[in-house]
Amino acid sequence: MPDPASVRAMFGRIAPHYDLLNRALSLGIDQRWRRRAVQSVAQALAGSAELRADALLGRTIVDVCCGTGDLALLFRQAGARVLGLDFTPAMVARAADKASGRALFGQGDALHLPLRDASVDATSIAFGLRNVGDRLQGLRELARVTRPGGIVLVLEFSMPRGALLGRAYRTYFTRLLPGIGRVVSRDADAYSYLPRTVLAWPQPAELEQELRSVGLVDCEHVLLSRGIACLHLGRVRSAGLPG
Numbered sequence: 417m418p419d420p421a422s423v424r425a426m427f428g429r430i431a432p433h434y435d436l437l438n439r440a441l442s443l444g445i446d447q448r449w450r451r452r453a454v455q456s457v458a459q460a461l462a463g464s465a466e467l468r469a470d471a472l473l474g475r476t477i478v479d480v481c482c483g484t485g486d487l488a489l490l491f492r493q494a495g496a497r498v499l500g501l502d503f504t505p506a507m508v509a510r511a512a513d514k515a516s517g518r519a520l521f522g523q524g525d526a527l528h529l530p531l532r533d534a535s536v537d538a539t540s541i542a543f544g545l546r547n548v549g550d551r552l553q554g555l556r557e558l559a560r561v562t563r564p565g566g567i568v569l570v571l572e573f574s575m576p577r578g579a580l581l582g583r584a585y586r587t588y589f590t591r592l593l594p595g596i597g598r599v600v601s602r603d604a605d606a607y608s609y610l611p612r613t614v615l616a617w618p619q620p621a622e623l624e625q626e627l628r629s630v631g632l633v634d635c636e637h638v639l640l641s642r643g644i645a646c647l648h649l650g651r652v653r654s655a656g657l658p659g
Protein backbone atom coordinates (compact mmCIF):
# COMPACT_ATOMS: atom_id res chain seq x y z
CA MET A 417 0.00 0.00 0.00
CA PRO A 418 1.53 3.38 -0.98
CA ASP A 419 2.69 5.51 1.92
CA PRO A 420 0.90 8.90 1.64
CA ALA A 421 3.85 11.03 2.75
CA SER A 422 6.21 9.57 0.17
CA VAL A 423 3.51 9.68 -2.56
CA ARG A 424 2.93 13.38 -1.81
CA ALA A 425 6.67 14.10 -1.78
CA MET A 426 7.17 12.26 -5.08
CA PHE A 427 4.35 14.16 -6.84
CA GLY A 428 5.70 17.40 -5.38
CA ARG A 429 9.07 16.70 -7.00
CA ILE A 430 7.69 15.82 -10.44
CA ALA A 431 4.97 18.53 -10.57
CA PRO A 432 7.07 20.92 -12.73
CA HIS A 433 7.59 18.25 -15.44
CA TYR A 434 4.32 16.39 -15.04
CA ASP A 435 2.37 17.77 -18.06
CA LEU A 436 5.32 17.60 -20.44
CA LEU A 437 6.10 14.01 -19.50
CA ASN A 438 2.45 12.97 -19.69
CA ARG A 439 2.14 14.26 -23.25
CA ALA A 440 5.51 12.95 -24.40
CA LEU A 441 5.30 9.49 -22.84
CA SER A 442 1.72 8.89 -24.02
CA LEU A 443 2.18 10.65 -27.40
CA GLY A 444 -0.74 12.89 -26.42
CA ILE A 445 -3.17 10.00 -26.00
CA ASP A 446 -3.70 10.85 -22.33
CA GLN A 447 -5.78 13.91 -23.26
CA ARG A 448 -7.87 11.82 -25.63
CA TRP A 449 -8.65 9.47 -22.72
CA ARG A 450 -9.64 12.41 -20.53
CA ARG A 451 -11.92 13.80 -23.26
CA ARG A 452 -13.53 10.38 -23.50
CA ALA A 453 -14.03 10.43 -19.72
CA VAL A 454 -15.83 13.81 -19.94
CA GLN A 455 -18.01 12.51 -22.74
CA SER A 456 -18.91 9.36 -20.77
CA VAL A 457 -19.91 11.34 -17.69
CA ALA A 458 -22.03 13.66 -19.85
CA GLN A 459 -23.81 10.71 -21.46
CA ALA A 460 -24.31 8.90 -18.16
CA LEU A 461 -25.74 11.97 -16.42
CA ALA A 462 -28.03 12.63 -19.36
CA GLY A 463 -29.02 8.95 -19.38
CA SER A 464 -28.56 8.87 -23.13
CA ALA A 465 -25.91 7.78 -25.63
CA GLU A 466 -26.67 10.91 -27.62
CA LEU A 467 -23.95 13.47 -27.03
CA ARG A 468 -25.46 16.88 -26.36
CA ALA A 469 -23.16 19.89 -26.19
CA ASP A 470 -24.99 21.22 -23.11
CA ALA A 471 -25.15 17.92 -21.20
CA LEU A 472 -22.75 19.15 -18.51
CA LEU A 473 -23.90 22.75 -18.40
CA GLY A 474 -24.28 23.79 -14.74
CA ARG A 475 -23.53 20.31 -13.38
CA THR A 476 -21.24 20.20 -10.33
CA ILE A 477 -18.25 17.91 -10.63
CA VAL A 478 -15.44 17.18 -8.20
CA ASP A 479 -12.24 15.86 -9.71
CA VAL A 480 -10.26 14.09 -7.00
CA CYS A 481 -6.47 13.61 -7.27
CA CYS A 482 -6.73 16.36 -9.88
CA GLY A 483 -2.97 16.83 -10.29
CA THR A 484 -2.29 19.74 -12.65
CA GLY A 485 -5.99 19.98 -13.48
CA ASP A 486 -6.22 18.54 -17.01
CA LEU A 487 -9.42 16.55 -16.47
CA ALA A 488 -11.05 19.24 -14.33
CA LEU A 489 -10.39 21.83 -17.03
CA LEU A 490 -11.94 19.63 -19.70
CA PHE A 491 -15.07 19.30 -17.53
CA ARG A 492 -15.04 23.08 -17.19
CA GLN A 493 -14.73 23.52 -20.96
CA ALA A 494 -17.82 21.35 -21.31
CA GLY A 495 -19.77 23.78 -19.12
CA ALA A 496 -19.60 22.07 -15.70
CA ARG A 497 -18.87 23.82 -12.41
CA VAL A 498 -15.71 22.15 -11.21
CA LEU A 499 -13.72 21.72 -8.04
CA GLY A 500 -10.35 19.96 -8.30
CA LEU A 501 -8.82 18.47 -5.15
CA ASP A 502 -5.36 17.05 -4.61
CA PHE A 503 -3.17 16.55 -1.55
CA THR A 504 0.07 17.76 -3.20
CA PRO A 505 0.41 21.56 -2.91
CA ALA A 506 2.70 21.90 -5.98
CA MET A 507 0.14 20.09 -8.16
CA VAL A 508 -2.73 22.25 -6.91
CA ALA A 509 -0.67 25.40 -7.55
CA ARG A 510 -0.01 24.38 -11.17
CA ALA A 511 -3.66 23.51 -11.71
CA ALA A 512 -4.76 26.90 -10.35
CA ASP A 513 -2.22 28.67 -12.60
CA LYS A 514 -3.52 26.86 -15.67
CA ALA A 515 -7.14 27.55 -14.75
CA SER A 516 -6.70 31.32 -14.27
CA GLY A 517 -9.95 31.46 -12.34
CA ARG A 518 -12.05 29.23 -14.64
CA ALA A 519 -12.20 26.37 -12.10
CA LEU A 520 -11.60 26.07 -8.39
CA PHE A 521 -8.69 24.01 -7.06
CA GLY A 522 -7.79 23.19 -3.49
CA GLN A 523 -5.97 20.79 -1.25
CA GLY A 524 -7.93 17.75 -0.17
CA ASP A 525 -7.35 14.11 0.68
CA ALA A 526 -9.16 11.49 -1.38
CA LEU A 527 -9.64 9.45 1.79
CA HIS A 528 -11.45 12.26 3.65
CA LEU A 529 -13.10 14.52 1.09
CA PRO A 530 -13.97 17.92 2.57
CA LEU A 531 -17.50 17.78 1.13
CA ARG A 532 -20.99 17.02 2.37
CA ASP A 533 -22.80 13.77 1.53
CA ALA A 534 -24.63 13.74 -1.83
CA SER A 535 -23.46 17.26 -2.66
CA VAL A 536 -22.31 16.94 -6.32
CA ASP A 537 -23.59 15.51 -9.61
CA ALA A 538 -20.45 13.54 -10.40
CA THR A 539 -17.02 12.71 -9.07
CA SER A 540 -13.98 11.68 -11.07
CA ILE A 541 -10.53 10.35 -10.35
CA ALA A 542 -8.02 9.94 -13.18
CA PHE A 543 -4.76 8.07 -12.68
CA GLY A 544 -5.20 8.81 -8.99
CA LEU A 545 -6.89 5.88 -7.25
CA ARG A 546 -3.78 3.73 -7.81
CA ASN A 547 -1.86 6.11 -5.56
CA VAL A 548 -4.41 6.28 -2.77
CA GLY A 549 -3.51 4.26 0.31
CA ASP A 550 -6.89 2.58 0.76
CA ARG A 551 -8.62 2.02 -2.60
CA LEU A 552 -12.00 0.98 -1.19
CA GLN A 553 -12.10 3.93 1.19
CA GLY A 554 -11.27 6.19 -1.79
CA LEU A 555 -14.20 4.73 -3.73
CA ARG A 556 -16.50 5.03 -0.70
CA GLU A 557 -15.66 8.72 -0.43
CA LEU A 558 -16.40 9.33 -4.13
CA ALA A 559 -19.75 7.56 -3.74
CA ARG A 560 -20.55 9.36 -0.48
CA VAL A 561 -20.26 12.90 -1.90
CA THR A 562 -22.08 12.08 -5.17
CA ARG A 563 -25.87 12.60 -5.15
CA PRO A 564 -28.30 9.72 -5.77
CA GLY A 565 -28.41 9.10 -9.52
CA GLY A 566 -25.02 10.82 -9.92
CA ILE A 567 -21.94 9.31 -11.50
CA VAL A 568 -18.56 8.14 -10.21
CA LEU A 569 -15.82 7.87 -12.84
CA VAL A 570 -12.45 6.16 -12.46
CA LEU A 571 -9.86 6.42 -15.25
CA GLU A 572 -6.75 4.33 -14.77
CA PHE A 573 -3.95 2.64 -16.62
CA SER A 574 -4.33 -1.00 -17.43
CA MET A 575 -2.21 -3.67 -19.08
CA PRO A 576 -3.18 -4.60 -22.64
CA ARG A 577 -3.92 -8.25 -23.20
CA GLY A 578 -2.69 -10.10 -26.27
CA ALA A 579 0.72 -11.65 -26.69
CA LEU A 580 2.29 -9.19 -29.11
CA LEU A 581 0.89 -5.85 -27.94
CA GLY A 582 1.04 -6.94 -24.30
CA ARG A 583 4.73 -7.85 -24.57
CA ALA A 584 5.70 -4.75 -26.57
CA TYR A 585 3.83 -2.45 -24.21
CA ARG A 586 5.27 -4.11 -21.11
CA THR A 587 8.78 -3.58 -22.48
CA TYR A 588 8.06 0.10 -23.20
CA PHE A 589 6.34 0.62 -19.87
CA THR A 590 8.84 -1.12 -17.62
CA ARG A 591 12.13 -0.30 -19.42
CA LEU A 592 11.90 2.69 -21.78
CA LEU A 593 9.41 4.87 -19.90
CA PRO A 594 11.25 4.85 -16.53
CA GLY A 595 14.48 5.79 -18.34
CA ILE A 596 12.95 8.76 -20.18
CA GLY A 597 11.07 9.84 -17.04
CA ARG A 598 14.27 9.68 -14.99
CA VAL A 599 16.23 11.83 -17.45
CA VAL A 600 13.55 14.52 -17.87
CA SER A 601 12.33 14.72 -14.26
CA ARG A 602 15.73 13.85 -12.74
CA ASP A 603 13.80 11.65 -10.33
CA ALA A 604 15.03 8.10 -10.05
CA ASP A 605 11.92 6.74 -8.31
CA ALA A 606 8.87 8.39 -9.83
CA TYR A 607 8.83 6.70 -13.21
CA SER A 608 9.69 3.24 -11.92
CA TYR A 609 6.87 3.70 -9.37
CA LEU A 610 4.43 4.08 -12.28
CA PRO A 611 4.94 0.63 -13.91
CA ARG A 612 5.30 -1.00 -10.49
CA THR A 613 1.88 0.24 -9.36
CA VAL A 614 0.18 -0.42 -12.71
CA LEU A 615 1.44 -4.02 -12.74
CA ALA A 616 -0.01 -4.50 -9.26
CA TRP A 617 -3.36 -2.92 -10.26
CA PRO A 618 -6.47 -5.18 -10.38
CA GLN A 619 -7.92 -6.35 -13.69
CA PRO A 620 -10.90 -4.26 -14.93
CA ALA A 621 -13.49 -6.86 -13.88
CA GLU A 622 -12.08 -6.95 -10.36
CA LEU A 623 -12.11 -3.15 -10.04
CA GLU A 624 -15.66 -3.08 -11.38
CA GLN A 625 -16.60 -5.46 -8.58
CA GLU A 626 -15.02 -3.08 -6.08
CA LEU A 627 -17.18 -0.25 -7.42
CA ARG A 628 -20.22 -2.46 -6.80
CA SER A 629 -18.98 -3.35 -3.34
CA VAL A 630 -19.20 0.31 -2.26
CA GLY A 631 -22.84 0.40 -3.35
CA LEU A 632 -22.56 1.75 -6.90
CA VAL A 633 -24.95 0.38 -9.50
CA ASP A 634 -25.03 0.20 -13.33
CA CYS A 635 -21.25 -0.33 -13.18
CA GLU A 636 -19.44 -0.75 -16.47
CA HIS A 637 -15.96 -0.35 -17.88
CA VAL A 638 -14.53 0.45 -21.29
CA LEU A 639 -11.01 -0.43 -22.38
CA LEU A 640 -9.23 2.46 -24.10
CA SER A 641 -6.42 2.19 -26.64
CA ARG A 642 -6.60 -1.60 -26.65
CA GLY A 643 -6.48 -1.85 -22.89
CA ILE A 644 -3.65 0.58 -22.10
CA ALA A 645 -6.20 2.50 -20.04
CA CYS A 646 -9.60 1.67 -18.65
CA LEU A 647 -12.55 3.87 -17.85
CA HIS A 648 -14.96 2.76 -15.10
CA LEU A 649 -18.36 4.26 -14.43
CA GLY A 650 -20.80 3.61 -11.61
CA ARG A 651 -24.01 5.30 -10.53
CA VAL A 652 -25.05 6.16 -6.99
CA ARG A 653 -28.30 4.35 -6.35
CA SER A 654 -31.35 6.60 -6.54
CA ALA A 655 -33.33 6.85 -3.31
CA GLY A 656 -36.13 4.33 -3.07
CA LEU A 657 -34.74 1.90 -5.60
CA PRO A 658 -33.84 -1.56 -4.33
CA GLY A 659 -30.22 -2.57 -4.65
Ligand SMILES: C[S@@+](CC[C@H](N)C(=O)[O-])C[C@H]1O[C@@H](n2cnc3c(N)ncnc32)[C@H](O)[C@@H]1O
Pocket residue numbers: 420423424427480481482483484485486487501502503504507524525526527541542543544547548549
Ligand atom coordinates in the same frame (compact mmCIF):
# COMPACT_ATOMS: atom_id res chain seq x y z
C1 LIG B 1 -0.74 10.49 -11.52
S1 LIG B 1 -1.37 11.96 -10.84
C2 LIG B 1 -2.89 12.18 -11.73
C3 LIG B 1 -3.23 13.62 -11.88
C4 LIG B 1 -4.43 13.94 -12.76
N1 LIG B 1 -5.66 13.38 -12.28
C5 LIG B 1 -4.22 13.54 -14.21
O1 LIG B 1 -5.17 13.07 -14.84
O2 LIG B 1 -3.12 13.73 -14.71
C6 LIG B 1 -1.93 11.41 -9.26
C7 LIG B 1 -2.29 12.55 -8.33
O3 LIG B 1 -2.94 11.98 -7.19
C8 LIG B 1 -2.60 12.76 -6.06
N2 LIG B 1 -2.89 11.97 -4.85
C9 LIG B 1 -2.39 10.76 -4.51
N3 LIG B 1 -2.95 10.32 -3.36
C10 LIG B 1 -3.84 11.28 -2.99
C11 LIG B 1 -4.75 11.39 -1.91
N4 LIG B 1 -4.84 10.45 -0.95
N5 LIG B 1 -5.55 12.48 -1.86
C12 LIG B 1 -5.47 13.45 -2.80
N6 LIG B 1 -4.60 13.41 -3.84
C13 LIG B 1 -3.81 12.33 -3.94
C14 LIG B 1 -1.15 13.13 -6.29
O4 LIG B 1 -0.77 14.25 -5.55
C15 LIG B 1 -1.12 13.36 -7.80
O5 LIG B 1 -1.29 14.71 -8.12
